[in-house]
Amino acid sequence: MKNSAIEQYNRIRPNYLDFTGKIESLLLTLLKSKSVNFHLVEKRTKSIESFESKIERKKDKYQDPLNEITDLCGVRIILYYSDDVDKIDKIIRANFDVDEDNSIDKSATLNEDQFGYLSYHYVVTVNNKRNNLPEWEDFKNIKCEIQVRTVLQHAWASISHELEYKKEYEIPSVLKRKLFRLAGLIELADESFQTIRDQHIEVSRAIVNKELIDNTKVYEELNIITLEEYLSKPNDSLEEIKRSSKLAGFHVNKDTKNTKKYLSEILKVLKMLGLKTITALDIFLKTASPKSENYLKLVYQENTSKSWSTSPSFTLLLLLLSYLNERELDEYGGEGWSTKIWSSVKRAIVLHNELA
Secondary structure, three states, X not given: OHHHHHHHHHHHHHHHHHHHHHHHHHHXXXXXXXXXXXXXXXXXXXXXXXXXXXHHXXXXXXXXXXXXXXXXXXXXXXXXXXXXXXXXXXXXXXXXXXXXXXXXXXXXXXXXXXXXXXXXXXXXXXXXXXXXXXXXXXXOOOOEEEEEEEHHHHHHHHHHHHHOOOOHHHOOHHHHHHHHHHHHHHHHHXXXXXXXXXXXXXXXXXXXXXXXXXXXXXXXXXXXXXXXXXXXXXXXXXXXXXXXXXXXXXXXXXXXXXXXXXXXXXXXXXXXXXXXXXXXXXXXXXXXXXXXXXXXXXXXXXXXXXXXXEOHHHHHHHHHHOOOOHHHHHHHOOOOOOHHHHHHHHHHHHHHHHHO
């Protein structure tokens, strides 16, 4: 029976590989369509060696391994927040038939004093609605295990797997207390990250609406949220800087998701300049923007490329850098910049300061 099952699985495994890939692709599409943020979706199809090993380990359990083993195909969804698990549950149940007898909620299997990781394992088959489509006909009745866990739960599972501790009774007593404490910390951290996310949304809303939180003017602090909000609003100083960059020769594109990476660099330079509030930044730019044209012309001229595209956030970063002295420029370092661009900007700043 064993050799027969292995030979049969070896023969049909390519179909299982295709099925695993289609399930992964389908889940990615469903997650994006439902706007569920996720860290990673990964797939695996059980190898011949792993299949053989499982049959050997549990030879008394399986009479028909190909039909009884439910994790020949597997897809894992790793989420950022624990409350997103409920969203995934709805997606899975709406698009698959769930084998409840073989599906497991790991949290329900642990007593309050036991260690382990919280995870959800769904054993599914494609539902009849999708089974009737030609591209799914070859996969009727094939089962797939879908694991759902958070990033922190995944970290716990990965490390405990590496340590080869799967059951409480396997753990040396000198390590058991530390593992109990660590398991509790991971669960608490999951809850805390979810709370921080909710507070992040609350803070973002307060910044937009200019509201106090705990009697604090969060909209006045200089941070990534307030800076992005400030740059997104009509502003005469920012328009003056944009106009100056165009007159200097730059081709100015709109800020995109990629160009927003400069916001962190802007904050770094603002800290070096001693600017701590949005009001202080606004006052600073009202003085700096009228002087920006000559400096930006020098920057453009020092660059040997025939053309240079920029964005509003990068142009602002260029302007702020001109207010650093040589020691501060060395401290800033230009990390992440190309050597050529950083050298040309430094030359322009030194020349600008000499002419000022």
